[in-house]
Amino acid sequence: xxxxxxxxxxxxxxxxxxxxxxxxxxxxxxxxxxxxxxxxxxxxxxxxxxxxxxxxxxxxxxxxxxxxxxxxxxxxxxxxxxxxxxxxxxxxxxxxxxxxxxxxxxxxxxxxxxxxxxxxxxxxxxxxxxxxxxxxxxxxxxxxxxxxxxxxxxxxxxxxxxxxxxxxxxxxxxxxxxxxxxxxxxxxxxxxxxxxxxxxxxxxxxxxxxxxxxxxxxxxxxxxxxxxxxxxxxxxxxxxxxxxxxxxxxxxxxxxxxxxxxxxxxxxxxxxxxxxxxxxxxxxxxxxxxxxxxxxxxxxxxxxxxxxxxxxxxxxxxxxxxxxxxxxxxxxxxxxxxxxxxxxxxxxxxxxxxxxxxxxxxxxxxxxxxxxxxxxxxxxxxxxxxxxxxxxxxxxxxxxxxxxxxxxxxxxxxxxxxxxxxxxxxxxxxxxxxxxxxxxxxxxx
Numbered sequence: 001x002x003x004x005x006x007x008x009x010x011x012x013x014x015x016x017x018x019x020x021x022x023x024x025x026x027x028x029x030x031x032x033x034x035x036x037x038x039x040x041x042x043x044x045x046x047x048x049x050x051x052x053x054x055x056x057x058x059x060x061x062x063x064x065x066x067x068x069x070x071x072x073x074x075x076x077x078x079x080x081x082x083x084x085x086x087x088x089x090x091x092x093x094x095x096x097x098x099x100x101x102x103x104x105x106x107x108x109x110x111x112x113x114x115x116x117x118x119x120x121x122x123x124x125x126x127x128x129x130x131x132x133x134x135x136x137x138x139x140x141x142x143x144x145x146x147x148x149x150x151x152x153x154x155x156x157x158x159x160x161x162x163x164x165x166x167x168x169x170x171x172x173x174x175x176x177x178x179x180x181x182x183x184x185x186x187x188x189x190x191x192x193x194x195x196x197x198x199x200x201x202x203x204x205x206x207x208x209x210x211x212x213x214x215x216x217x218x219x220x221x222x223x224x225x226x227x228x229x230x231x232x233x234x235x236x237x238x239x240x241x242x243x244x245x246x247x248x249x250x251x252x253x254x255x256x257x258x259x260x261x262x263x264x265x266x267x268x269x270x271x272x273x274x275x276x277x278x279x280x281x282x283x284x285x286x287x288x289x290x291x292x293x294x295x296x297x298x299x300x301x302x303x304x305x306x307x308x309x310x311x312x313x314x315x316x317x318x319x320x321x322x323x324x325x326x327x328x329x330x331x332x333x334x335x336x337x338x339x340x341x342x343x344x345x346x347x348x349x350x351x352x353x354x355x356x357x358x359x360x361x362x363x364x365x366x367x368x369x370x371x372x373x374x375x376x377x378x379x380x381x382x383x384x385x386x387x388x389x390x391x392x393x394x395x396x397x398x399x400x401x402x403x404x405x406x407x408x409x410x411x412x413x414x415x416x417x418x419x420x421x422x423x424x425x426x427x428x429x430x431x432x433x434x435x436x437x438x439x440x441x442x443x444x445x
Contacts, residue, residue: 001374004033006238006248007146007207008394011038011113014106014143016045018136019196020123020164021150021211024048025242027117028055035079039114041071041105043083045137046122048094050087056080062097068104075112096137106141118142123164127153127212128181130168130189131198138199147196148209149186151217151224156181183220186210187227190234197233206234213239213249225252236346251374253346255367255391257295258337259286259318260408261353262303262326271305272354272431274312277440281312282431283353290351291317293363299340301326301333331403342397346370350409351389356440357426358389365421366391373419377412380427381420386413387427 009015009030017023031040035057042055053059057078062068063086074081083105085095097105109116121136123129127150138145153162159177163169170177172192173185190196190208200206208228213221218239225237229252236253261273261283273283283300290298299319302309303326310320321340325332334350341348347370349363366378370391378391390409392400396416403411431437 001248002033003247004030006251014116016118016120016138016142017146018121019148020126020129021148022242023119024052029247031056031080039075040080041114041116044119045096056082062101065101071108126164127162129164140201144205145200146209147190150212152212154220183223187224191231208237211240214241250371256341256345256348257290257298259300259351260333262301262323262333273309277356285356286351286353289360292360299337301337329406330408334408347393349389349391354431375419376416377418380423382425
């Protein structure tokens with residue numbers, strides 16, 4: 001998986017990288033990945049080592065705003081350009097561009113469709129940082145902040161030489177200087193208002209990047225990610241390995257769920273949502289498959305039999321959404337459910353209430369595949385036949401919001417790359433007719 005895809009780097013985006021663990025390496029990796037698709041401007045609001053002039057294909061030293069006049073031409077020719085100030089007077093490092101020049105970079109990025117990537121913190125090549133009083137230097141117009149840390153710091157002590165400002169980290173974590181750092185300590189620094197979330201502009205997304213996620217450190221990275229998500233302030237956590245052929249190992253983001261339970265069940269001659277199977281209504285089984293499969297938040301779209309469905313799920317941690325246009329087709333529920341979750345999710349899984357043999361194992365498998373590949377659409381397969389439920393990545397959301405009729409999201413299957421997960425044929429049983437219900441009963445319903 002590309003790092004640029006996992007961090008959702010887009011044209012005209014302004015991203016600030018803070019913390020420690022390889023910010024320069026991350027920027028260089030992203031620039032190399034996307035320069036053939038859209039231009040990249042890399043810069044710093046702190047300083048860079050002289051050797052880091054290779055972060056981009058070209059290097060422009062902006063000793064004044066006037067020097068930036070050549071930047072559009074350089075972008076057109078080289079596709080990626082590093083812009084710095086001159087060598088600092090006090091030590092051999094490239095200095096930051098001045099404030100007025102930084103605003104020019106933003107305007108050039110907007111005009112050329114370039115991504116503007118800013119190294120906004122210094123960590124002297126270490127793996128973890130607790131920022132100082134004046135750090136990090138994040139411009140207010142940034143729309144993405146990427147707090148970083150290296151997982152190799154887990155299991156070492158605060159004074160082992162991997163932590164920048166160890167005394168600040170000790171105070172933040174209430175640790176002694178010789179104590180061992182655990183995964184929980186890393187997550188606490190990353191989501192602390194005085195740590196990884198310090199000076200995040202209002203409205204900016206936050207995506208954490210954990211580097212050195214190789215071998216046994218992957219499990220520790222997932223532990224950090226779980227604690228980070230619990231804070232509610234982070235959109236996604238990327239586990240990365242820089243440099244490598246696979247710089248983004250996993251992208252752990254919130255996957256929302258939408259249970260489609262609004263239909264009128266005309267062919268079944270009774271409400272399929274409320275058909276009792278194994279002592280519970282079918283809609284309850286759909287909700288438990290979604291919740292136990294890790295989907296959050298979970299929205300249940302109701303229409304026909306709305307009151308009965310709400311009563312059946314009164315003890316479940318779900319949100320209800322009443323689709324008053326349910327008779328116009330399943331797509332109306334798809335659009336309504338998507339609108340309810342799209343701002344807080346990296347992907348969404350649509351779960352039908354009439355496929356009782358779909359369980360949490362299949363839902364978890366869809367989510368796992370998405371975390372590993374970031375494939376736009378992930379669905380189960382039985383042989384060459386696609387089944388339900390289906391996961392849609394956020395890259396599909398704009399198209400998904402325009403679906404129509406009863407086909408719903410399947411209209412997108414020819415537009416986006418798909419990943420299939422081979423599964424048991426029983427998941428293909430959906431309860432549409434009395435004959436389907438009898439088949440379910442024959443299978444042990």
